[in-house]
Amino acid sequence: xxxxxxxxxxxxxxxxxxxxxxxxxxxxxxxxxxxxxxxxxxxxxxxxxxxxxxxxxxxxxxxxxxxxxxxxxxxxxxxxxxxxxxxxxxxxxxxxxxxxxxxxxxxxxxxxxxxxxxxxxxxxxxxxxxxxxxxxxxxxxxxxxxxxxxxxxxxxxxxxxxxxxxxxxxxxxxxxxxxxxxxxxxxxxxxxxxxxxxxxxxxxxxxxxxxxxxxxxxxxxxxxxxxxxxxxxxxxxxxxxxxxxxxxxxxxxxxxxxxxxxxxxxxxxxxxxxxxxxxxxxxxxxxxxxxxxxxxxxxxxxxxxxxxxx
Numbered sequence: 357x358x359x360x361x362x363x364x365x366x367x368x369x370x371x372x373x374x375x376x377x378x379x380x381x382x383x384x385x386x387x388x389x390x391x392x393x394x395x396x397x398x399x400x401x402x403x404x405x406x407x408x409x410x411x412x413x414x415x416x417x418x419x420x421x422x423x424x425x426x427x428x429x430x431x432x433x434x435x436x437x438x439x440x441x442x443x444x445x446x447x448x449x450x451x452x453x454x455x456x457x458x459x460x461x462x463x464x465x466x467x468x469x470x471x472x473x474x475x476x477x478x479x480x481x482x483x484x485x486x487x488x489x490x491x492x493x494x495x496x497x498x499x500x501x502x503x504x505x506x507x508x509x510x511x512x513x514x515x516x517x518x519x520x521x522x523x524x525x526x527x528x529x530x531x532x533x534x535x536x537x538x539x540x541x542x543x544x545x546x547x548x549x550x551x552x553x554x555x556x557x558x559x560x561x562x563x564x565x566x567x568x569x570x571x572x573x574x575x576x577x578x579x580x581x582x583x584x585x586x587x588x589x590x591x592x593x594x595x596x597x598x599x600x601x602x603x604x605x606x607x608x609x610x611x612x613x614x615x616x617x618x619x620x621x622x623x624x625x626x627x628x629x630x631x632x633x634x635x636x637x638x639x640x641x642x643x644x645x646x647x648x649x650x651x652x653x654x655x656x657x658x659x660x661x662x663x664x665x666x
Contacts (some may be wrong), residue, residue: 548588
């Protein structure tokens with residue numbers, strides 16, 4: 357009898373304990389829901405577009421004007437923002453000496469490609485959004501007193517992807533540089549060949565490599581500057597064909613993506629894999645030059661080449 361009463365009391369205690377716990381959980385749940393509701397009702401911080409940048413590395417909010425003066429390098433952690441092509445040209449080329457060429461070359465849609473939207477629609481959107489005709493700007497200008505040919509890729513335009521127009525613009529620039537005996541500097545920033553143009557975009561790799569060989573046989577200098585990111589077909593072609601290969605600090609330089617390689621070889625890759633500093637240690641890159649020193653370093657190399665050529 358005593359055991360029976362003991363078991364009944366225990367059951368009552370357990371039930372009462374469960375009831376209290378459920379009540380507390382329910383109350384806490386209501387409080388959390390109310391807090392979330394209040395958060396949703398709070399007006400988010402309104403930041404005027406274009407006046408501020410948020411650093412993806414340290415997450416600090418940076419004034420646009422100050423960031424531009426610092427060449428798009430974070431003042432807090434030295435993170436390198438991608439530099440728009442016009443800003444790069446203004447940084448490297450002397451004022452009022454830039455002569456753009458082949459600006460009329462633009463991409464078409466030879467394959468009638470369509471994924472979730474038409475390729476032609478993507479092109480028009482990128483032209484309007486970025487005020488660019490293509491993913492590369494080509495021209496001839498001065499760096500101090502030296503005339504040189506230059507191509508600057510812009511990652512904002514469809515990830516800097518290399519389509520037929522990009523390949524043709526770079527090819528014509530190299531041919532013109534060979535004709536006028538000019539050194540070439542190409543700033544690479546690309547996700548690789550443009551998939552919307554299929555095999556036609558892949559053909560640009562061989563085309564550019566062949567005209568670079570003629571430029572080299574003429575005894576002329578080609579400097580490749582790898583900025584973040586430089587990947588895919590650009591890395592596999594003219595990105596790595598420079599007589600001198602320069603990279604910006606911490607630039608991502610790769611062919612296939614890190615995750616793809618890990619899934620293929622079933623191994624975890626080191627954190628600095630595909631980073632410029634590791635490539636320099638392994639001999640893939642000749643120099644790592646901070647953005648603020650890049651113009652002077654390019655001038656030194658071009659000047660040295662001119663003196664040797666004479």
